[in-house]
Amino acid sequence: MKKIVSNGAILQHIVMLLAAGMFIVPIIAVVGASFWDGASVTVKNYDDLLFNYFAFYPMFWNSILYATVIMIVQLVIIVPCAFGFSHAKFKGKGLLFTVYIILMMMPLQVTILPNYIGLRDLGLIDTRWAIILPAIFSPFGVVVMRQYMHGIDISEVEAMRLETNSIFIILVYAVIPQIKICIFAVGIFVFADCWNMMEQPLLFLKSTNLQTLSVFIANAEPFMGSALFPAAVFYIIPVLLLYGFFSSSLEKGLVFGELK
Protein backbone atom coordinates (compact mmCIF):
# COMPACT_ATOMS: atom_id res chain seq x y z
CA MET A 1 0.00 0.00 0.00
CA LYS A 2 2.80 2.32 1.00
CA LYS A 3 4.60 1.60 -2.29
CA ILE A 4 1.48 2.44 -4.33
CA VAL A 5 1.15 5.85 -2.60
CA SER A 6 4.84 6.50 -3.23
CA ASN A 7 4.52 5.65 -6.91
CA GLY A 8 1.46 7.87 -7.12
CA ALA A 9 3.41 10.72 -5.60
CA ILE A 10 6.24 10.22 -8.09
CA LEU A 11 3.76 10.14 -10.96
CA GLN A 12 2.12 13.29 -9.64
CA HIS A 13 5.50 14.99 -9.48
CA ILE A 14 6.34 13.96 -13.03
CA VAL A 15 3.00 15.25 -14.33
CA MET A 16 3.45 18.52 -12.44
CA LEU A 17 7.02 18.91 -13.73
CA LEU A 18 5.86 18.31 -17.29
CA ALA A 19 3.07 20.85 -16.89
CA ALA A 20 5.48 23.37 -15.37
CA GLY A 21 7.91 22.63 -18.20
CA MET A 22 5.23 23.37 -20.77
CA PHE A 23 4.69 26.80 -19.22
CA ILE A 24 8.39 27.62 -19.09
CA VAL A 25 9.24 26.38 -22.61
CA PRO A 26 8.18 29.66 -24.31
CA ILE A 27 10.39 31.68 -21.96
CA ILE A 28 13.36 29.38 -22.55
CA ALA A 29 12.68 29.54 -26.30
CA VAL A 30 12.61 33.36 -26.25
CA VAL A 31 15.83 33.60 -24.21
CA GLY A 32 17.50 30.97 -26.41
CA ALA A 33 16.40 32.66 -29.64
CA SER A 34 17.68 36.01 -28.36
CA PHE A 35 21.23 34.57 -28.45
CA TRP A 36 20.85 32.81 -31.80
CA ASP A 37 21.39 34.40 -35.22
CA GLY A 38 20.36 31.38 -37.24
CA ALA A 39 23.84 29.88 -37.38
CA SER A 40 25.62 30.43 -34.09
CA VAL A 41 25.31 31.71 -30.55
CA THR A 42 25.83 35.46 -30.49
CA VAL A 43 25.08 38.67 -28.62
CA LYS A 44 24.68 40.59 -31.89
CA ASN A 45 20.90 40.60 -31.49
CA TYR A 46 21.24 42.46 -28.16
CA ASP A 47 23.78 44.77 -29.76
CA ASP A 48 21.29 45.57 -32.54
CA LEU A 49 18.50 46.26 -30.09
CA LEU A 50 20.45 48.30 -27.55
CA PHE A 51 22.70 50.31 -29.86
CA ASN A 52 20.75 50.59 -33.09
CA TYR A 53 17.07 50.89 -32.25
CA PHE A 54 16.64 53.97 -30.09
CA ALA A 55 12.84 53.95 -30.10
CA PHE A 56 13.14 50.97 -27.76
CA TYR A 57 14.18 53.13 -24.78
CA PRO A 58 11.30 55.63 -24.68
CA MET A 59 8.90 52.74 -25.21
CA PHE A 60 10.45 50.80 -22.34
CA TRP A 61 10.25 53.79 -20.00
CA ASN A 62 6.72 54.59 -21.19
CA SER A 63 5.65 51.08 -20.23
CA ILE A 64 7.28 51.49 -16.81
CA LEU A 65 5.67 54.92 -16.37
CA TYR A 66 2.15 53.87 -17.41
CA ALA A 67 2.20 50.63 -15.41
CA THR A 68 3.60 52.28 -12.27
CA VAL A 69 1.33 55.33 -12.29
CA ILE A 70 -1.77 53.27 -13.05
CA MET A 71 -0.89 50.73 -10.35
CA ILE A 72 -0.34 53.41 -7.67
CA VAL A 73 -3.43 55.47 -8.53
CA GLN A 74 -5.58 52.37 -8.89
CA LEU A 75 -4.52 51.18 -5.43
CA VAL A 76 -5.30 54.60 -3.95
CA ILE A 77 -8.81 54.33 -5.43
CA ILE A 78 -9.33 50.62 -4.85
CA VAL A 79 -8.74 50.55 -1.08
CA PRO A 80 -11.44 53.08 -0.01
CA CYS A 81 -13.79 51.71 -2.70
CA ALA A 82 -13.40 48.13 -1.52
CA PHE A 83 -13.73 49.22 2.14
CA GLY A 84 -16.96 51.03 1.27
CA PHE A 85 -18.36 48.01 -0.51
CA SER A 86 -17.40 45.60 2.24
CA HIS A 87 -18.22 47.54 5.43
CA ALA A 88 -20.13 50.74 4.72
CA LYS A 89 -23.93 50.70 4.80
CA PHE A 90 -25.60 52.76 2.10
CA LYS A 91 -28.61 52.48 -0.17
CA GLY A 92 -28.00 50.78 -3.50
CA LYS A 93 -24.74 49.17 -2.41
CA GLY A 94 -25.72 45.77 -3.82
CA LEU A 95 -26.87 47.27 -7.11
CA LEU A 96 -23.70 49.36 -7.45
CA PHE A 97 -21.54 46.32 -6.79
CA THR A 98 -23.49 44.37 -9.41
CA VAL A 99 -22.68 47.16 -11.88
CA TYR A 100 -19.02 46.77 -10.90
CA ILE A 101 -19.17 43.02 -11.55
CA ILE A 102 -20.84 43.60 -14.93
CA LEU A 103 -18.15 46.14 -15.82
CA MET A 104 -15.46 43.66 -14.83
CA MET A 105 -17.03 40.99 -17.02
CA MET A 106 -17.19 43.24 -20.08
CA PRO A 107 -14.55 42.46 -22.68
CA LEU A 108 -12.10 45.23 -23.45
CA GLN A 109 -13.39 45.46 -27.02
CA VAL A 110 -16.76 46.63 -25.67
CA THR A 111 -15.43 49.39 -23.43
CA ILE A 112 -12.58 50.61 -25.60
CA LEU A 113 -14.82 52.44 -28.10
CA PRO A 114 -16.69 54.54 -25.48
CA ASN A 115 -13.28 55.22 -23.93
CA TYR A 116 -11.97 56.39 -27.29
CA ILE A 117 -14.96 58.69 -27.86
CA GLY A 118 -14.61 60.16 -24.37
CA LEU A 119 -10.89 60.73 -24.76
CA ARG A 120 -11.36 62.21 -28.23
CA ASP A 121 -13.98 64.67 -26.94
CA LEU A 122 -11.66 65.64 -24.09
CA GLY A 123 -8.82 66.17 -26.56
CA LEU A 124 -6.67 63.57 -24.84
CA ILE A 125 -6.00 61.24 -27.77
CA ASP A 126 -2.26 60.86 -28.36
CA THR A 127 -1.37 62.01 -24.86
CA ARG A 128 -0.17 59.98 -21.89
CA TRP A 129 -3.50 60.63 -20.18
CA ALA A 130 -5.24 58.54 -22.85
CA ILE A 131 -3.56 55.46 -21.41
CA ILE A 132 -3.59 56.41 -17.73
CA LEU A 133 -7.07 57.85 -17.19
CA PRO A 134 -9.29 54.99 -18.44
CA ALA A 135 -7.11 52.41 -16.70
CA ILE A 136 -7.14 53.85 -13.19
CA PHE A 137 -10.81 53.04 -12.59
CA SER A 138 -10.62 49.31 -13.31
CA PRO A 139 -13.19 47.37 -11.24
CA PHE A 140 -11.08 44.19 -10.97
CA GLY A 141 -9.06 45.30 -7.95
CA VAL A 142 -12.14 46.58 -6.12
CA VAL A 143 -13.91 43.23 -6.50
CA VAL A 144 -10.88 41.22 -5.35
CA MET A 145 -10.10 43.51 -2.43
CA ARG A 146 -13.72 43.70 -1.30
CA GLN A 147 -13.74 39.93 -0.94
CA TYR A 148 -10.50 40.05 1.05
CA MET A 149 -11.78 42.86 3.30
CA HIS A 150 -14.64 40.70 4.51
CA GLY A 151 -12.04 38.87 6.56
CA ILE A 152 -10.41 41.83 8.31
CA ASP A 153 -10.68 42.31 12.05
CA ILE A 154 -13.49 44.89 12.22
CA SER A 155 -12.93 45.45 15.96
CA GLU A 156 -9.75 47.35 15.09
CA VAL A 157 -11.75 49.59 12.80
CA GLU A 158 -14.40 50.12 15.52
CA ALA A 159 -11.69 50.93 18.07
CA MET A 160 -10.17 53.47 15.71
CA ARG A 161 -13.59 55.04 15.12
CA LEU A 162 -13.79 55.82 18.84
CA GLU A 163 -10.66 57.93 18.42
CA THR A 164 -11.32 59.64 15.10
CA ASN A 165 -13.99 60.37 12.56
CA SER A 166 -11.47 60.61 9.73
CA ILE A 167 -12.02 57.78 7.28
CA PHE A 168 -8.52 58.46 5.95
CA ILE A 169 -6.90 57.80 9.35
CA ILE A 170 -9.09 54.72 9.86
CA LEU A 171 -8.00 53.34 6.48
CA VAL A 172 -4.32 54.10 7.06
CA TYR A 173 -4.04 52.82 10.64
CA ALA A 174 -6.73 50.13 10.94
CA VAL A 175 -7.45 48.76 7.47
CA ILE A 176 -4.34 48.95 5.31
CA PRO A 177 -2.06 47.15 7.82
CA GLN A 178 -4.49 44.22 7.68
CA ILE A 179 -4.67 44.05 3.89
CA LYS A 180 -1.07 44.73 2.94
CA ILE A 181 -0.67 41.30 1.35
CA CYS A 182 -3.79 41.78 -0.76
CA ILE A 183 -2.58 45.25 -1.81
CA PHE A 184 0.70 43.72 -3.03
CA ALA A 185 -1.17 40.94 -4.87
CA VAL A 186 -3.62 43.30 -6.57
CA GLY A 187 -0.74 45.70 -7.31
CA ILE A 188 1.17 42.95 -9.16
CA PHE A 189 -1.93 42.02 -11.16
CA VAL A 190 -2.61 45.64 -12.07
CA PHE A 191 1.03 46.23 -13.03
CA ALA A 192 1.15 43.08 -15.19
CA ASP A 193 -2.18 43.98 -16.79
CA CYS A 194 -0.96 47.49 -17.68
CA TRP A 195 2.45 46.21 -18.73
CA ASN A 196 0.81 43.89 -21.26
CA MET A 197 -1.75 46.35 -22.59
CA MET A 198 -1.77 46.44 -26.36
CA GLU A 199 -5.09 47.66 -27.74
CA GLN A 200 -5.18 50.95 -25.80
CA PRO A 201 -1.76 52.25 -26.95
CA LEU A 202 -2.47 51.12 -30.51
CA LEU A 203 -5.81 52.93 -30.57
CA PHE A 204 -5.24 55.94 -28.32
CA LEU A 205 -1.64 56.82 -29.24
CA LYS A 206 -0.14 57.76 -32.57
CA SER A 207 3.25 59.19 -31.63
CA THR A 208 6.04 56.64 -31.47
CA ASN A 209 7.58 58.39 -28.47
CA LEU A 210 4.43 57.72 -26.41
CA GLN A 211 4.04 54.06 -27.35
CA THR A 212 4.71 51.10 -25.10
CA LEU A 213 7.08 48.16 -25.25
CA SER A 214 4.23 45.75 -26.04
CA VAL A 215 3.50 47.75 -29.22
CA PHE A 216 7.21 47.84 -30.02
CA ILE A 217 7.40 44.04 -29.88
CA ALA A 218 4.24 43.67 -31.95
CA ASN A 219 5.63 46.00 -34.63
CA ALA A 220 9.33 45.11 -34.42
CA GLU A 221 9.39 42.26 -36.92
CA PRO A 222 9.29 44.29 -40.15
CA PHE A 223 12.04 46.62 -38.96
CA MET A 224 14.52 44.43 -37.19
CA GLY A 225 13.72 40.78 -36.75
CA SER A 226 17.04 40.08 -35.06
CA ALA A 227 16.20 42.35 -32.14
CA LEU A 228 12.72 41.00 -31.57
CA PHE A 229 13.72 38.26 -29.13
CA PRO A 230 16.08 40.43 -27.05
CA ALA A 231 13.24 42.97 -26.81
CA ALA A 232 10.97 40.17 -25.59
CA VAL A 233 13.56 39.27 -22.92
CA PHE A 234 13.64 42.89 -21.73
CA TYR A 235 9.86 42.83 -21.77
CA ILE A 236 9.79 39.85 -19.41
CA ILE A 237 12.38 41.05 -16.88
CA PRO A 238 10.48 43.80 -14.96
CA VAL A 239 7.39 41.66 -14.43
CA LEU A 240 9.55 38.69 -13.46
CA LEU A 241 11.44 40.80 -10.91
CA LEU A 242 8.19 42.15 -9.51
CA TYR A 243 6.70 38.68 -9.27
CA GLY A 244 9.85 37.32 -7.63
CA PHE A 245 9.78 40.09 -5.06
CA PHE A 246 6.11 39.74 -4.15
CA SER A 247 5.42 36.10 -5.07
CA SER A 248 4.63 35.08 -1.47
CA SER A 249 2.19 38.00 -1.16
CA LEU A 250 0.56 37.02 -4.44
CA GLU A 251 -0.18 33.51 -3.22
CA LYS A 252 -1.55 34.63 0.15
CA GLY A 253 -3.20 37.82 -1.04
CA LEU A 254 -5.65 36.14 -3.34
CA VAL A 255 -7.09 33.80 -0.70
CA PHE A 256 -10.46 35.49 -0.55
CA GLY A 257 -11.79 36.38 2.85
CA GLU A 258 -9.02 34.72 4.81
CA LEU A 259 -6.46 36.63 6.77
CA LYS A 260 -3.23 35.11 7.93
Added chain:
Amino acid sequence: MSLDEKKVALLAAALLFFVLMILLTLTARDVHKARLPRVVVYTPTYENFEENRRVLVLPMDIYTSNKTSNNQFEIYIIATKEINEEERNVVICAPIQVGVSNGMYFEVVRGLLGHELVVVSSDKPLNNGVEVFIVES
Protein backbone atom coordinates in the same frame (compact mmCIF):
# COMPACT_ATOMS: atom_id res chain seq x y z
CA MET B 1 18.31 30.99 0.66
CA SER B 2 15.96 32.60 3.19
CA LEU B 3 13.06 34.83 2.16
CA ASP B 4 14.95 37.97 3.19
CA GLU B 5 18.09 36.93 1.33
CA LYS B 6 15.97 36.18 -1.74
CA LYS B 7 14.35 39.62 -1.53
CA VAL B 8 17.71 41.36 -1.10
CA ALA B 9 19.09 39.47 -4.13
CA LEU B 10 16.02 40.38 -6.20
CA LEU B 11 16.19 44.00 -5.08
CA ALA B 12 19.86 44.14 -6.07
CA ALA B 13 19.03 42.55 -9.44
CA ALA B 14 16.19 45.03 -10.00
CA LEU B 15 18.42 47.99 -9.09
CA LEU B 16 21.17 46.71 -11.38
CA PHE B 17 18.70 46.22 -14.22
CA PHE B 18 17.20 49.69 -13.95
CA VAL B 19 20.56 51.41 -13.48
CA LEU B 20 21.77 49.57 -16.60
CA MET B 21 18.68 50.63 -18.51
CA ILE B 22 19.16 54.28 -17.46
CA LEU B 23 22.82 54.18 -18.53
CA LEU B 24 21.92 52.56 -21.85
CA THR B 25 19.15 55.09 -22.43
CA LEU B 26 21.59 57.95 -21.88
CA THR B 27 24.55 56.54 -23.79
CA ALA B 28 23.26 54.16 -26.50
CA ARG B 29 23.09 56.82 -29.21
CA ASP B 30 26.61 58.04 -28.47
CA VAL B 31 27.94 54.47 -28.49
CA HIS B 32 26.23 53.91 -31.83
CA LYS B 33 27.73 57.09 -33.29
CA ALA B 34 31.19 56.22 -31.98
CA ARG B 35 31.09 52.91 -33.83
CA LEU B 36 30.09 54.40 -37.18
CA PRO B 37 32.63 55.36 -39.85
CA ARG B 38 33.37 59.07 -39.34
CA VAL B 39 33.40 60.82 -42.65
CA VAL B 40 34.34 64.26 -43.89
CA VAL B 41 32.12 65.43 -46.70
CA TYR B 42 32.43 68.00 -49.44
CA THR B 43 29.80 69.72 -51.53
CA PRO B 44 30.98 69.88 -55.15
CA THR B 45 31.03 73.40 -56.46
CA TYR B 46 31.05 74.98 -59.86
CA GLU B 47 34.39 76.64 -60.46
CA ASN B 48 35.96 78.49 -63.31
CA PHE B 49 38.18 75.96 -64.96
CA GLU B 50 40.23 76.14 -68.10
CA GLU B 51 39.24 78.97 -70.42
CA ASN B 52 36.69 80.17 -67.90
CA ARG B 53 34.48 77.15 -68.30
CA ARG B 54 32.28 76.80 -65.18
CA VAL B 55 32.42 73.13 -64.29
CA LEU B 56 31.64 70.92 -61.35
CA VAL B 57 34.85 70.07 -59.50
CA LEU B 58 35.96 67.69 -56.76
CA PRO B 59 39.20 67.64 -54.75
CA MET B 60 41.74 65.17 -56.13
CA ASP B 61 42.27 63.47 -52.76
CA ILE B 62 38.64 62.43 -52.55
CA TYR B 63 37.75 59.03 -51.06
CA THR B 64 37.23 56.55 -53.88
CA SER B 65 36.27 52.92 -53.62
CA ASN B 66 37.34 51.88 -57.07
CA LYS B 67 39.12 53.39 -59.98
CA THR B 68 37.63 51.52 -62.89
CA SER B 69 39.64 53.32 -65.59
CA ASN B 70 41.64 56.49 -65.90
CA ASN B 71 38.58 58.70 -65.99
CA GLN B 72 36.08 56.50 -64.14
CA PHE B 73 35.82 56.60 -60.36
CA GLU B 74 33.43 55.24 -57.82
CA ILE B 75 32.90 57.76 -55.08
CA TYR B 76 30.53 57.79 -52.10
CA ILE B 77 27.76 60.31 -51.71
CA ILE B 78 25.62 60.85 -48.64
CA ALA B 79 21.97 59.86 -48.71
CA THR B 80 19.32 59.68 -46.02
CA LYS B 81 17.64 56.39 -45.39
CA GLU B 82 15.02 55.36 -42.87
CA ILE B 83 16.65 52.85 -40.57
CA ASN B 84 14.72 51.60 -37.55
CA GLU B 85 12.13 54.37 -37.92
CA GLU B 86 14.75 57.15 -38.04
CA GLU B 87 16.28 59.15 -40.85
CA ARG B 88 19.98 58.31 -40.88
CA ASN B 89 22.94 59.14 -43.11
CA VAL B 90 24.23 56.34 -45.30
CA VAL B 91 26.75 56.30 -48.15
CA ILE B 92 25.82 55.32 -51.68
CA CYS B 93 28.39 54.34 -54.25
CA ALA B 94 28.20 56.63 -57.27
CA PRO B 95 30.23 56.09 -60.45
CA ILE B 96 31.53 59.34 -61.90
CA GLN B 97 33.47 60.28 -64.96
CA VAL B 98 36.10 62.95 -64.54
CA GLY B 99 37.75 65.25 -67.02
CA VAL B 100 40.79 67.44 -66.71
CA SER B 101 42.47 68.40 -63.44
CA ASN B 102 44.49 71.34 -62.24
CA GLY B 103 46.51 69.48 -59.66
CA MET B 104 44.13 70.17 -56.78
CA TYR B 105 40.73 69.58 -58.33
CA PHE B 106 39.37 67.58 -61.17
CA GLU B 107 36.43 68.28 -63.36
CA VAL B 108 33.37 66.04 -62.98
CA VAL B 109 32.01 65.26 -66.41
CA ARG B 110 29.23 62.87 -65.47
CA GLY B 111 27.68 61.26 -62.38
CA LEU B 112 27.04 64.21 -60.04
CA LEU B 113 24.38 66.88 -60.06
CA GLY B 114 26.11 69.32 -57.78
CA HIS B 115 24.01 69.31 -54.65
CA GLU B 116 25.20 65.98 -53.26
CA LEU B 117 27.46 65.62 -50.25
CA VAL B 118 30.52 63.67 -51.37
CA VAL B 119 32.67 61.74 -48.92
CA VAL B 120 36.18 63.16 -48.89
CA SER B 121 37.67 60.94 -46.21
CA SER B 122 36.65 58.21 -43.80
CA ASP B 123 38.37 56.65 -40.80
CA LYS B 124 36.99 53.21 -41.77
CA PRO B 125 36.53 51.42 -45.08
CA LEU B 126 33.14 52.16 -46.62
CA ASN B 127 30.68 49.94 -48.42
CA ASN B 128 27.53 50.75 -50.30
CA GLY B 129 24.64 51.43 -47.91
CA VAL B 130 26.76 51.72 -44.76
CA GLU B 131 25.55 54.18 -42.14
CA VAL B 132 28.04 56.95 -41.43
CA PHE B 133 28.55 59.83 -39.03
CA ILE B 134 29.39 63.16 -40.66
CA VAL B 135 32.02 64.93 -38.61
CA GLU B 136 32.79 67.82 -40.91
CA SER B 137 31.62 69.32 -44.13
